[in-house]
Amino acid sequence: MLEITYLRENAARAAAGLKKRGLDAEQSIQDILKLDELRRQNQNELDQALAESNKISKEIGMLYKSGKREEAESAKQRTSELKERIKELQQEQEQLKNSLEQDLVALPNVPIDSVPAGNSEADNEEVSRHGEISKLPEGAKPHWEIAEEKQLIRFDLGVKITGAGFPVYQGKGARLQRALINFFLEENIKAGFEEYQPPLMVNEESGFGTGQLPDKEGQMYHMQTDNLYAIPTAEVPITNIFRDEILAEDSLPIKATAYSACFRREAGSYGKDVRGLNRLHQFDKVEVVCLTKPEDSMAMLDTMVEHIAGLLQKLELPYRILRLCGGDLGFTSAITYDFEVWSAAQERWLEVSSVSNFKTFQTNRMKIRYRGEDKKTQLLHSLNGSALALPRIVAALLENHQGPEGVRVPQALQAYTGFEII
RNA sequence: GGAGAGAUGGCAGAGUGGUCGAAUGCGGUGGUCUUGAAAACCAUUGAGGGUCACACCUCCGGGGGUUCGAAUCCCUCUCUCUCCGCCA
Numbered sequence: 001m002l003e004i005t006y007l008r009e010n011a012a013r014a015a016a017g018l019k020k021r022g023l024d025a026e027q028s029i030q031d032i033l034k035l036d037e038l039r040r041q042n043q044n045e046l047d048q049a050l051a052e053s054n055k056i057s058k059e060i061g062m063l064y065k066s067g068k069r070e071e072a073e074s075a076k077q078r079t080s081e082l083k084e085r086i087k088e089l090q091q092e093q094e095q096l097k098n099s100l101e102q103d104l105v106a107l108p109n110v111p112i113d114s115v116p117a118g119n120s121e122a123d124n125e126e127v128s129r130h131g132e133i134s135k136l137p138e139g140a141k142p143h144w145e146i147a148e149e150k151q152l153i154r155f156d157l158g159v160k161i162t163g164a165g166f167p168v169y170q171g172k173g174a175r176l177q178r179a180l181i182n183f184f185l186e187e188n189i190k191a192g193f194e195e196y197q198p199p200l201m202v203n204e205e206s207g208f209g210t211g212q213l214p215d216k217e218g219q220m221y222h223m224q225t226d227n228l229y230a231i232p233t234a235e236v237p238i239t240n241i242f243r244d245e246i247l248a249e250d251s252l253p254i255k256a257t258a259y260s261a262c263f264r265r266e267a268g269s270y271g272k273d274v275r276g277l278n279r280l281h282q283f284d285k286v287e288v289v290c291l292t293k294p295e296d297s298m299a300m301l302d303t304m305v306e307h308i309a310g311l312l313q314k315l316e317l318p319y320r321i322l323r324l325c326g327g328d329l330g331f332t333s334a335i336t337y338d339f340e341v342w343s344a345a346q347e348r349w350l351e352v353s354s355v356s357n358f359k360t361f362q363t364n365r366m367k368i369r370y371r372g373e374d375k376k377t378q379l380l381h382s383l384n385g386s387a388l389a390l391p392r393i394v395a396a397l398l399e400n401h402q403g404p405e406g407v408r409v410p411q412a413l414q415a416y417t418g419f420e421i422i
Numbered sequence: 423g424g425a426g427a428g429a430u431g432g433c434a435g436a437g438u439g440g441u442c443g444a445a446u447g448c449g450g451u452g453g454u455c456u457u458g459a460a461a462a463c464c465a466u467u468g469a470g471g472g473u474c475a476c477a478c479c480u481c482c483g484g485g486g487g488u489u490c491g492a493a494u495c496c497c498u499c500u501c502u503c504u505c506c507g508c509c510a
Contacts, residue, residue: 043471047479054479057491061440076490083490246432246469367469375451377469 001105001365003379004036017110020117020326025107032103039096046089053082108331109361115335118325124338125325130309131318133342140402142345143395144276147173150406150422152398153277165266165281172422176397176409177284179416180390181259184286184311186416188387191307193257193288198237200261201228206240209366211332221263230263234287235384242291243366246377252370253300254291257387259284277391278350284390290383291368294360297381301357304385305337308353311388314412317396318342320349334359339388341396350392355385398422 007014011029018025056079063072116125147153152173158166169177189195207213207229212220221230231237238256247254262285277283288307292300305321312319322338329336333356340349360379363369369377401408407422414420 040472043479047472050480051478053490058441060490065440072490079490375467 001361002107002110003360003364004032004100004104006360007032008036014110017112018108020111020115021108021329022117022119022327023108028103028107032100032107035096035100035103039093039100042089042092042096046086046093049082049086049089053079053086056082109329109334109358111326111329111333112335112357112359114323115329116323116325117327119327120325121328123325124328125323127321127323127337129318129320130313131316131342133318134344136344136399136402140345140399142276143343143398146398146402146407147276152176152422153394155276163281165279167277167280172417172419175417175419176394176422177390179413179418180393181284181286183413183416184387185257185259187311187314188257188286188288188307191255193255196234196238196241196256196258198231198234198241198258198260200231200237200263202231202236202240203228206236206243209240209243210236210362211365212236215331218267219265221265231260232264233262233285233386234258234260235289238287238289239362239368239382239384240366242368245368247291247368247370247380249293249370249372252291252293252380253296254289256289257286258289259286261285262389277395280391286387286390288385288387291363291380292383293370293372294378294381297357297359297383300381300383301335301337301355304355304383304387308339308355308385308387312339312341312352314410315393315397316410316412317393317400319352330354330356332356332358332361334361339386341392343392343396343399345399350396352388352392352396353386356383358382358384 002014007029011033015024015026015029056075060072060075063069063075116123118124141149144153144155148155150172151170154168154170155164157168157170158164161168185195201223204213204227207220212229212232216232220232222228223230237260238258241256242254261282263282264280266279266281288304290297290300290304309319309321319339319341322340324333324336324338336354336356338351339353339355341352342348343350359381362382363379368380368382370380372378397410398407401410405421409417409420409422
């Protein structure tokens, strides 16, 4: 949710920024500012009426105390009209607040200056490309065939016990998963992130906090009996840890990492994109979440990008970094870098990480603040990224590192797998 | 699943109809003292809205009600804790 104070002062800038998303928001921003104006007017009136009413009440109290019953009774008469007026004003205030909130919540984050305009993936900017994209030898296979042949991932068993999109990992496939999780966590810890193990289910409030609710309600699994949601990413519980907190300046920046299973209904996505590990209902991911002072968030974004790039390099995977265009940007993000690894057999890029700076968009909703030197509370900036999502990494590892002897485990990972060849 | 207790400021914990945004203690901050520190003492210390700044308004788990007036009374919801049962 954008800050109303920001809109008051930067209406034109905001509208220009939102245009990069292909959104003409000029009118709705004007509407919001108008509502804001009305609301404040109304509140002024209401406050005055309340002040008056408070004053009279106090007087009545004192009159009773000094035994002047009659005067007190007559003072009571005066309040009835005032009470009516207060009730009216309060109802108006409620309505104004609601519509203001509703309109405000409907606006996506304003992209920062460096975000290119554009409508779709095609307009994303390739920032850099790393590693060799080598042609695979004759007879090379897509990951799902390798996984099936070597009994690493049992899609059939997943279907049997749960359903499509819930694979069973077996033998070296399971050990590879565990190794990757450990590898990512250890690397993140080395980079200064603190490890957390969050709940895999969250309440409604947390869903609202990070913005999954109410918009993406259908994307989460919902346990109706207890009204809990299975997390689509560790971002949700981790960021919500800090909801409604005022953090001490010297605890910043917050750098958190967590492994979690992630659950996504992926309603409406079918076709070849869902083949193998490309898209699942349950998958593993190690996430990083940061909270910084406003002035530090862009530097933190760079640090995160660099760190994630390092992970992919250690896995010896060819990858590229994209700066998403306005139209491809998530609702809450001000700037996002996507990491894509090359799927050698499918001959296409697969997204494995998305690193974003949300500025105050999330923290405004969650009221995550800190107290600066001037003693005033101020909203923090939040950032997060995958470091990394496993399934597509596994797909890329199997495909890119396949050879006549089997699949080669990258050096950096061998300490975690305990084997060199799959 | 059964029974009970509770939800107040960073924490602990008073407050049962009026000057209570809320005693007290701890913690935090500033100061006095000290070579320095500790201790002691003094002062200060919730959040949000509003304002150029004040004034002023709102908030004692959420919602509703009674009343001139509610942290305090009533209704309702949510959550937490304790005991018993079951169980990894």
